[in-house]
Amino acid sequence: xxxxxxxxxxxxxxxxxDLFPTIWCPGCGIGTIMIELAxxxxxxxxxxxxxxxxxxxxxxxxxxxxxxxxxxYTLHGRTLPVAEAIKTVRPELNVIVVAGDGDxxxxxxxxxxxxxxxxxxxxxxxxNNEIYGLTGGQTGPTTPTGTKTLSSPGxxxxxxxxxxxxxxxxxxxxxxxxxxxxxxxMRTAIREAISHDxxxxxxxxxxxxENNGRRIGFANANDMLTFYRKTYKRAPKGADRLGPFELGIxxxxxxxxRTNGTQTDGAAAADGSAVEGAAPAAPAPAEVTTxxxxxxxxxxxxxxxxAEAQKKLALMQRLDPExxxxxxxxxxxxxxALREAGxxxxxxxx
Amino acid sequence: xxxxxxxxxxxxxxxxxxxxxxxAGYPISPSTEILNVASGWAAEHPEFGFLQAEDEIASxxxxxxASLAGAKSFTATSGPGFSLMQEAIGYAQKVGVPCVFVDVxxxxxxxxxxxxxxxxxxxxxRYGSSGDYTPIALYPNSVTEAFNLAVAAFNAAEESRSPxxxxxxxxxxxLNEVVDLDELxxxxxxxxxxxxxxxxxxxxxxRFFAGVLMYEHGPNAGEPATADADEYLRQFYAAKQRHxxxxxxxxLYQHGWNTAARTLILCYGIVSRVAAPLAADxxxxxxxRIHPMLTDELRAVADGYQHIVAIEANDGQYADMAELALRRxxxxxxxxxxRISLExxxxxxxxxxxxxxxxxxxxPAPTDRAARAPLGIG
Numbered sequence: 001x002x003x004x005x006x007x008x009x010x011x012x013x014x015x016x017x018d019l020f021p022t023i024w025c026p027g028c029g030i031g032t033i034m035i036e037l038a039x040x041x042x043x044x045x046x047x048x049x050x051x052x053x054x055x056x057x058x059x060x061x062x063x064x065x066x067x068x069x070x071x072x073y074t075l076h077g078r079t080l081p082v083a084e085a086i087k088t089v090r091p092e093l094n095v096i097v098v099a100g101d102g103d104x105x106x107x108x109x110x111x112x113x114x115x116x117x118x119x120x121x122x123x124x125x126x127x128n129n130e131i132y133g134l135t136g137g138q139t140g141p142t143t144p145t146g147t148k149t150l151s152s153p154g155x156x157x158x159x160x161x162x163x164x165x166x167x168x169x170x171x172x173x174x175x176x177x178x179x180x181x182x183x184x185x186m187r188t189a190i191r192e193a194i195s196h197d198x199x200x201x202x203x204x205x206x207x208x209x210e211n212n213g214r215r216i217g218f219a220n221a222n223d224m225l226t227f228y229r230k231t232y233k234r235a236p237k238g239a240d241r242l243g244p245f246e247l248g249i250x251x252x253x254x255x256x257x258r259t260n261g262t263q264t265d266g267a268a269a270a271d272g273s274a275v276e277g278a279a280p281a282a283p284a285p286a287e288v289t290t291x292x293x294x295x296x297x298x299x300x301x302x303x304x305x306x307a308e309a310q311k312k313l314a315l316m317q318r319l320d321p322e323x324x325x326x327x328x329x330x331x332x333x334x335x336x337a338l339r340e341a342g343x344x345x346x347x348x349x350x
Numbered sequence: 351x352x353x354x355x356x357x358x359x360x361x362x363x364x365x366x367x368x369x370x371x372x373x374a375g376y377p378i379s380p381s382t383e384i385l386n387v388a389s390g391w392a393a394e395h396p397e398f399g400f401l402q403a404e405d406e407i408a409s410x411x412x413x414x415x416a417s418l419a420g421a422k423s424f425t426a427t428s429g430p431g432f433s434l435m436q437e438a439i440g441y442a443q444k445v446g447v448p449c450v451f452v453d454v455x456x457x458x459x460x461x462x463x464x465x466x467x468x469x470x471x472x473x474x475x476r477y478g479s480s481g482d483y484t485p486i487a488l489y490p491n492s493v494t495e496a497f498n499l500a501v502a503a504f505n506a507a508e509e510s511r512s513p514x515x516x517x518x519x520x521x522x523x524x525l526n527e528v529v530d531l532d533e534l535x536x537x538x539x540x541x542x543x544x545x546x547x548x549x550x551x552x553x554x555x556x557r558f559f560a561g562v563l564m565y566e567h568g569p570n571a572g573e574p575a576t577a578d579a580d581e582y583l584r585q586f587y588a589a590k591q592r593h594x595x596x597x598x599x600x601x602l603y604q605h606g607w608n609t610a611a612r613t614l615i616l617c618y619g620i621v622s623r624v625a626a627p628l629a630a631d632x633x634x635x636x637x638x639r640i641h642p643m644l645t646d647e648l649r650a651v652a653d654g655y656q657h658i659v660a661i662e663a664n665d666g667q668y669a670d671m672a673e674l675a676l677r678r679x680x681x682x683x684x685x686x687x688x689r690i691s692l693e694x695x696x697x698x699x700x701x702x703x704x705x706x707x708x709x710x711x712x713x714p715a716p717t718d719r720a721a722r723a724p725l726g727i728g
Contacts, residue, residue: 082415089419114404
């Protein structure tokens with residue numbers, strides 16, 4: 001990682017910033033998921049030598065091209081067999097699938113059932129926007145009953161698929177539900193999923209304003225996010241099943257830390273992941289971090305790093321915007337920038 | 351050690367000798383023995399990856415994933431399963447994934463006459479998937495050849511960076527012949543894997559394996575080229591050229607029997623064994639590399655013969671290819687419905703060489719219950 005020495009930029013080392021802006025519509029939720037994923041990968045010290053992305057056709061599938069990871073853009077619905085085979089051949093790799101709800105639960109539904117049955121040791125991030133967005137807005141497997149779409153002008157007559165029920169049909173699988181609004185909780189869910197030694201599924205409710213939201217009465221993406229904020233609530237601690245509009249993590253039976261994803265939510269996770277990105281102590285590429293053995297970060301360590309990052313941020317505020325940009329791009333270290341600006345870099349250590 | 355070896359087992363052992371370390375499959379007759387043997391092999395060799403998948407679509411895609419991860423991988427199926435794999439094969443062609451698909455043919459479709467032998471997938475191999483591609487396909491007619499061509503298929507896959515098809519049929523698959531596998535294994539040369547496995551190179555820029563075309567070289571390398579026809583042409587012809595060059599190393603065929611005869615018989619797979627008693631009166635051209643078509647080789651041979659007759663267990667699929675290659679009439683003896691016998695071959699030859707029609711006489715439907723044929727057994 002270049003010396004992008006302040007907290008917010010750690011995750012950018014995981015993204016191909018030169019390909020930005022992305023292809024996604026303004027207001028789309030996928031970019032948020034990508035950034036949260038990048039933050040978690042950065043925090044866990046996972047890079048392109050120990051982690052592989054597998055994406056499926058649909059808007060979500062393009063994520064692989066924007067991330068600095070080796071990735072396979074698979075046929076529609078076929079992420080899971082590809083991912084499972086990669087994991088079989090190279091058990092030391094973290095294999096992360098990113099796909100939409102149509103890809104995962106409709107055309108790929110059979111693979112989903114059986115990857116869960118076999119407890120494939122992979123992580124699935126499902127961008128659940130309740131619509132086929134790329135084709136203009138047709139009913140998907142998770143579209144709520146009654147929603148009007150291009151292919152159900154009278155309202156979707158069917159019940160949405162029960163992803164939680166399918167995933168939890170295996171005693172070994174982890175299921176988490178989150179939304180694009182609840183970013184710290186999303187990071188916790190993604191982190192727990194990657195760390196889970198078994199099949200892990202993160203169901204991420206996400207907004208498609210252009211091809212769904214506007215048709216069903218939302219004025220803009222912000223309205224959809226506000227809806228998520230007001231509607232979705234954390235599940236009660238220890239819940240082994242998430243009710244409608246409940247967020248949380250349901251661990252497999254017998255899981256040691258039954259936190260339901262609530263304990264590390266909030267400030268610690270919100271900042272902690274970003275701070276991690278700045279830590280030069282990320283594991284060297286040779287030290288592959290697998291699902292089984294991830295680095296654990298104690299609360300003390302998190303607090304210390306958080307304080308350090310805040311100090312760096314405060315110092316950054318005193319720099320010229322152009323200099324800040326150069327630091328962000330890694331052209332200049334923060335210490336050098338401070339020195340040039342007449343600030344004693346020793347303040348970093350203070 | 352010399353012992354009886356089944357065609358399907360020989361295919362599997364050839365794959366192992368060629369360096370295969372991953373198998374994914376779904377049970378389907380008459381290919382199932384390969385799945386069975388693979389599962390047994392995996393139980394004894396923990397480094398060998400094995401997946402009994404939920405369907406052929408999953409098998410084909412798992413084979414692609416395993417290959418990109420660095421394993422030489424393969425699957426085996428029959429015509430109906432091969433149909434389900436076609437999208438993945440087209441994808442593997444475009445992305446450039448070395449892997450092997452074994453298609454043990456039977457009479458299609460999945461229902462109807464599933465246990466009867468056939469050769470109906472010749473053109474499916476060539477044109478089955480969406481878009482344009484140049485597949486390589488090999489077809490043995492003996493247990494020894496099944497072993498050797500399995501090795502050749504893996505090597506051609508590595509050299510061409512493409513999915514190579516090893517064709518077979520019910521009879522070749524279930525043929526038991528005495529061979530010495532140790533002796534065959536001793537003569538194997540293995541093509542190395544040139545495509546770097548996923549996540550192995552810390553120095554190189556991460557790659558994006560996409561069904562969507564990406565710029566492969568130049569200033570835009572790694573960016574989407576989904577609307578650039580020039581880049582499509584560059585990549586398409588580079589791949590086609592590569593496949594044809596590799597195919598030239600495997601321009602395998604047999605020209606023999608009585609080469610002084612007036613009639614040249616085209617046949618392959620089990621039909622070439624069934625027709626062998628005709629050796630005294632006919633010449634034989636047996637293509638072993640089915641695709642790409644052996645155009646130059648067949649042209650060089652065909653000139654001297656008055657008649658060319660394609661005998662195959664389909665409705666003239668190779669005959670169509672041969673006619674196109676030779677620009678002259680190729681007579682057809684279709685052996686349909688699983689009736690692959692010397693009697694049917696002889697009757698067919700007598701018919702077409704006597705200027706009769708290509709089609710065999712179709713008997714009228716029986717009116718008498720007792721005249722019904724019994725249920726077929728494979």
